[in-house]
Amino acid sequence: MIHxxxxxxxxxxxxxxxGSIHVVDDIVYDMIASLNEYSKTSNIRTVACEDDIKAVPYxxxxxxxxxxLSEYDxxxxxxxxxxxxxxxxxxxxxxxxxxADYIADYTNRETVVxxxxxxxxxxxxxxxxxxxxxxxxxHGERALMSFEVGKKALxxxxxxxxxxxxxxxxxFGGEPLMNFEVVKQLVEYGRSIEExxxxxxxxxxxxNGMLLDDEILEFANREMGNLVLSxxxxxxxxxxxxxRRGGQGSYDTIVPKFIKAAESRGQMNYYxxxxxTHNNLDFSEDVKHLAELGFExxxxxxxxxxxxxxYAIKEEDVPKLCEQYDILAKYLLExxxxxxxxxxFHFMIDLSGGPCAYKRLSGCGSGCEYLAVxxxxxxxPCHQFVGMPDFLMGNVDTGVTNTALRDKFKLCxxxxxxxxxxxxxxxxxxxxxxxxxxxxTGDINGVYDIGCALQRKRVECAIxxxxxxxx
Amino acid sequence: MKHIKSLKTRNLKKSIKGCGECQTSxxxxxxxx
Numbered sequence: 001m002i003h004x005x006x007x008x009x010x011x012x013x014x015x016x017x018x019g020s021i022h023v024v025d026d027i028v029y030d031m032i033a034s035l036n037e038y039s040k041t042s043n044i045r046t047v048a049c050e051d052d053i054k055a056v057p058y059x060x061x062x063x064x065x066x067x068x069l070s071e072y073d074x075x076x077x078x079x080x081x082x083x084x085x086x087x088x089x090x091x092x093x094x095x096x097x098x099x100a101d102y103i104a105d106y107t108n109r110e111t112v113v114x115x116x117x118x119x120x121x122x123x124x125x126x127x128x129x130x131x132x133x134x135x136x137x138x139h140g141e142r143a144l145m146s147f148e149v150g151k152k153a154l155x156x157x158x159x160x161x162x163x164x165x166x167x168x169x170x171x172f173g174g175e176p177l178m179n180f181e182v183v184k185q186l187v188e189y190g191r192s193i194e195e196x197x198x199x200x201x202x203x204x205x206x207x208n209g210m211l212l213d214d215e216i217l218e219f220a221n222r223e224m225g226n227l228v229l230s231x232x233x234x235x236x237x238x239x240x241x242x243x244r245r246g247g248q249g250s251y252d253t254i255v256p257k258f259i260k261a262a263e264s265r266g267q268m269n270y271y272x273x274x275x276x277t278h279n280n281l282d283f284s285e286d287v288k289h290l291a292e293l294g295f296e297x298x299x300x301x302x303x304x305x306x307x308x309x310x311y312a313i314k315e316e317d318v319p320k321l322c323e324q325y326d327i328l329a330k331y332l333l334e335x336x337x338x339x340x341x342x343x344x345f346h347f348m349i350d351l352s353g354g355p356c357a358y359k360r361l362s363g364c365g366s367g368c369e370y371l372a373v374x375x376x377x378x379x380x381p382c383h384q385f386v387g388m389p390d391f392l393m394g395n396v397d398t399g400v401t402n403t404a405l406r407d408k409f410k411l412c413x414x415x416x417x418x419x420x421x422x423x424x425x426x427x428x429x430x431x432x433x434x435x436x437x438x439x440x441t442g443d444i445n446g447v448y449d450i451g452c453a454l455q456r457k458r459v460e461c462a463i464x465x466x467x468x469x470x471x
Numbered sequence: 472m473k474h475i476k477s478l479k480t481r482n483l484k485k486s487i488k489g490c491g492e493c494q495t496s497x498x499x500x501x502x503x504x
Contacts, residue, residue, distance in 0.1 A: 017483065017484065018480075018482060018483055018484050019480045019481055019482065019483035019484075020477060020478075020480055020482075021477070021478040021480055022475050022476065022477045022478070023475070023476045023477075023478065024474060024475050024476075025474045025475075027474060028474045028475055079473070079474070080474050083472050083473070083474050083475050084475075086472075087475065087477070091482075091484065092477065092482075095484065098484065098487070099487070102487055106489060109491075111491075112491075114494060114495050115494065115495045164492075166492075166494070168494055168495065350502045351478055351479065351480045351481065352479045352480060352481055353481065353502045353503055354481055354502060354503060355493050355502075355503050356481075356483070356486035356487070356489060356490075356503060357483045357484070357486045357487050358486075358487070358489040359493050359503075360483070363496075364495055364496050364497055365495035365496070366495075369495050370495040382497075427483060430496075433497075463478075466478055467478065470476070470478055470479075
């Protein structure tokens with residue numbers, strides 16, 4: 001499948017199945033559009049065997065192309081086609097989709113649990129309006145995870161990860177620092193069982209910053225592979241959506257702490273992470289604000305909320321948001337050019353060393369490789385399903401008992417979603433988020449249309465930035 | 472090439488020929504190595 005688009009002065013052609021990306025001039029851009037039409041009714045290449053692929057000879061297609069590219073010289077058309085034909089024969093243009101045959105075998109493989117999200121606190125000292133956890137309580141009562149439950153969860157992870165060495169444990173909430181003593185105890189316990197079990201834990205912590213102090217920061221810098229600091233951007237935006245329970249803002253309290261945290265980690269292995277809503281459709285200004293505060297690892301992401309919420313992203317907001325991503329991409333390129341580059345999570349893409357096709361097709365791992373643990377020890381497919389009775393998978397005493405649900409998540413992939421099959425971004429987003437799909441369509445194999453539109457735009461911007469910085 | 476500049480990308484079709492060592496994600500910016 002070919003996808004071509006123009007962005008920031010670049011003509012970009014993506015060959016979806018091979019992962020190839022070409023930056024082309026105007027004549028090739030127009031030629032590929034014509035060839036794409038041609039390929040719908042005629043063979044653009046012949047495949048004698050796997051290593052013997054021939055593009056349709058120029059003489060056979062000359063009339064078709066010269067008719068459609070009449071503004072170009074015939075000699076230029078011939079020269080350009082020679083380059084295009086080379087890429088076709090190199091299998092980096094107009095390649096076939098062969099993944100459907102492989103994905104069935106891959107999804108039937110035996111999986112191991114690689115990561116746990118520990119809901120260490122179903123309680124919070126903020127009252128964020130968009131919190132999918134309902135002010136941190138997740139459809140239930142306020143609760144803190146005990147050391148005993150957390151210990152059983154780590155033991156379960158060690159057992160269910162089988163021969164895998166590297167394991168990830170996220171401390172999540174609610175606000176995890178409302179149960180910091182247990183966080184410390186669990187990290188200490190995890191470290192104590194690493195050697196005997198040939199495991200290596202990578203711990204991460206997400207916090208709203210209200211309780212962050214020097215002792216906690218020193219601990220986090222020693223033990224946490226990643227630290228996620230929640231801040232939405234400009235003060236008025238942040239305080240509107242992230243008030244304290246008494247209604248006062250939280251921005252002034254957390255910003256100095258977050259600046260100190262980022263600096264103390266050498267501007268690495270952390271994210272300041274914000275949410276944009278219908279209230280700040282100019283969210284590029286919030287990213288700029290965070291960059292100007294000195295943060296170098298930034299993520300600002302669209303809210304996922306019921307359509308009835310006044311802050312929910314609406315379909316009519318999408319064009320404005322896409323424009324914002326364009327503005328942001330140019331801004332980030334300018335910063336980079338002036339030696340003050342920052343990373344934006346959703347524009348980070350590894351074209352040459354990214355994951356294999358299997359990983360790209362099968363997605364995030366929720367429900368089989370990744371589980372969330374509620375404070376009482378119940379297991380769920382991921383943090384967004386916690387507290388939903390239909391998604392209870394077992395508990396830390398029994399392990400996963402709802403194997404039918406696990407298998408349903410295992411089979412959730414790009415080819416289980418009709419809408420994804422013909423999407424150019426399928427190997428970058430891997431079919432999207434199961435929780436978002438469920439929340440908007442009632443089916444983990446559904447698709448969340450607004451999320452898809454924004455994801456496609458982000459992929460286009462990220463690739464444009466790669467084109468702009470390619471040597 | 473005069474008309475085309477190809478970015479350096481991983482050949483995904485060759486990658487079909489799955490170790491499962493990669494971490495979970497919440498995929499595009501992940502790095503295999």
